[in-house]
Amino acid sequence: MNWFKLSLQLNRFPISRAQKTLQKIQEISSEKYESYLNDRKAEIVNHHLQNNAFYKDFSKEDSYTTWTKLPIMTKKDLQRGLQKRLSTGFSRNNIYLGKTSGSSGTPFIFAKDRFAHALTWAVFQERYLWHGIDLNKSIQARFYGIPMDFYGNIQERFKDRISLRRRFPVFNLSEKTMKDFLRRFQHSDFDYINGYTSAILLFAKFLNEKKLNLKKVCPSLKLCIVTSEVLFETDKNLMQKAFGVPVINEYGASEVGLIAFENKENEWLVNAEDLFVEIVDKNNNPLPYGEEGRILVTSLYNKAHPVIRYEIGDTGILSKKSTPKRPILQNLTGRNNDFAKLKNGKIIPGLTFYYVTKSIIEDTGSIKEFVVVQTGLDTFEIIYVSSSELSSNQQKEILKAISRYVDKDLEIIFDRKDQLQRTKSGKLKQFVSKI
Incomplete structure (x- = not known):
């Protein structure tokens, strides 16, 4: 068949x-x-x-x-x-x-x-x-x-x-x-x-x-x-x-x-x-x-x-x-992603956050760009460009998605910017680990 x-x-x-x-x-x-x-x-x-x-x-x-x-x-x-x-x-x-x-x-x-x-x-x-x-x-x-x-x-x-x-x-x-x-x-x-x-x-x-x-x-x-x-x-x-x-x-x-x-x-x-x-x-x-x-x-x-x-x-x-x-x-x-290493020993590919993206995407395109930065074993910063601040409901949906796809009990910080920093080649890296 x-x-x-x-x-x-x-x-x-x-x-x-x-x-x-x-x-x-x-x-x-x-x-x-x-x-x-x-x-x-x-x-x-x-x-x-x-x-x-x-x-x-x-x-x-x-x-x-x-x-x-x-x-x-x-x-x-x-x-x-x-x-x-x-x-x-x-x-x-x-x-x-x-x-x-x-x-x-x-x-x-x-x-x-x-x-x-x-x-x-x-x-x-x-x-x-x-x-x-x-x-x-x-x-x-x-x-x-x-x-x-x-x-x-x-x-x-x-x-x-x-x-x-x-x-x-x-x-x-x-x-x-x-x-x-x-x-x-x-x-x-x-x-x-x-x-x-x-x-x-x-x-x-x-x-x-x-x-x-x-x-x-x-x-x-x-x-x-x-x-x-x-x-x-x-x-x-x-x-x-x-x-x-x-x-x-x-x-x-x-x-x-x-x-x-x-x-x-x-x-x-x-x-x-x-x-x-x-x-x-x-x-x-x-x-x-x-x-x-x-x-x-x-x-x-x-x-x-x-x-x-x-x-x-x-x-x-x-x-x-x-x-x-x-x-x-x-x-x-390009296309080389870091890994997120968590306090409990989990190792998460950076592309995991691709699926978080899919779970919050909107046809209106209000979220223009975003990156996820790991600053600690249990701390992540979501830096995004948007026409308006993420609402409390949007933040809840993102937190729910991260809990589902990545792990629970993570500290997530939302930071809205006018633009995001790019690499020398002009590439925007979706996930960056600073640990």
């Missing part, structure tokens, strides 16, 4: 049509590929100029003329009611709806039309097959968080079941938890690991300390895929030693899908089928291959919502070996 494909079809995402479209795109010759990209860029821009009042006002253009004249879109630009951002003919009834805060600490709600969402998954499935992983058949050990509210938890577990994912929650990564993880691998036939780099790295360190090789414990294991945070080469080597399988780097964002994926030749191939990725300097000028700058992503097929020259929040370099059809991500800066 093709469970993955069936689940998309049941949710009215046209995965068969998306797979055929992907195949046709990949059959375009290298010589004609730049023309394909230029045509798709012009088509998606003109679509939104004609059908999306938000983008027409944002771009200040009547029709598409020059790519580099189009304004760069940031997460702040998208922090307004979703209905104001949808294209004509789209509503919450015929789109894929998602929420994001990512590692940037700038939350917003996004939308994709059903075909664009299906195409995203067609790309994922094709990339995973490079390494012998079939999303219809392969069982995933999923090192992610999970919603803790009743309905959110049930919904996520149902999606896990039909997607052949077995959840390894990362909210508490104590030694006891690691032992529980190990027992699950001893009694299950997992094909691959997928999840946050930091959480998987802790598990690998635990195995190395115990002088265990996970492949010997779980012989069915074939691969480990890490995402959402930077994977350093030394950490990759440590993981491969602990797991006994290749470790593959994935780079993506929920609002655009898969951005880059590592192949068997250790090249980080950029998704040039349904995305256009460019690198720009501090003055927003496109940079040639081999030079470092800010990463912009354009969704070439999302007609429900404009994602055009969208600044993802990272910096990187496209290799000099890149071509329009085969761009290679040489280097990525």
Whole structure:
């Protein structure tokens, strides 16, 4: 049974049509590929100029003329009611709806039309097959968080079941938890690991300390895929030693899908089928291959919502070996999260606060940005930018979420600022530990 494909079809995402479209795109010759990209860029821009009042006002253009004249879109630009951002003919009834805060600490709600969402998954499935992983058949050990509210938890577990994912929650990564993880691998036939780099790295360190090789414990294991945070080469080597399988780097964002994926030749191939990725300097000028700058992503097929020259929040370099059809991500800066260490011995990944974000996010976008700073073993400061002070009810909801996701009896200090301090690269780190 093709469970993955069936689940998309049941949710009215046209995965068969998306797979055929992907195949046709990949059959375009290298010589004609730049023309394909230029045509798709012009088509998606003109679509939104004609059908999306938000983008027409944002771009200040009547029709598409020059790519580099189009304004760069940031997460702040998208922090307004979703209905104001949808294209004509789209509503919450015929789109894929998602929420994001990512590692940037700038939350917003996004939308994709059903075909664009299906195409995203067609790309994922094709990339995973490079390494012998079939999303219809392969069982995933999923090192992610999970919603803790009743309905959110049930919904996520149902999606896990039909997607052949077995959840390894990362909210508490104590030694006891690691032992529980190990027992699950001893009694299950997992094909691959997928999840946050930091959480998987802790598990690998635990195995190395115990002088265990996970492949010997779980012989069915074939691969480990890490995402959402930077994977350093030394950490990759440590993981491969602990797991006994290749470790593959994935780079993506929920609002655009898969951005880059590592192949068997250790090249980080950029998704040039349904995305256009460019690198720009501090003055927003496109940079040639081999030079470092800010990463912009354009969704070439999302007609429900404009994602055009969208600044993802990272910096990187496209290799000099890149071509329009085969761009290679040489280097990525960012997405490395600290850990929170609590008085009771718990170790919490910084991305845990991503789930706190999801539990308090508002479509109105009143909370523009925030960071969480740990100043003591039981003391955290939430520094935020908002159009108004958090109300007592909002603070209660945040405290409730932190109690649920992180721990109880923590001291939480709320501090509203006009702006937040960023790193030299312009990145806003969502979690910082000062202990």
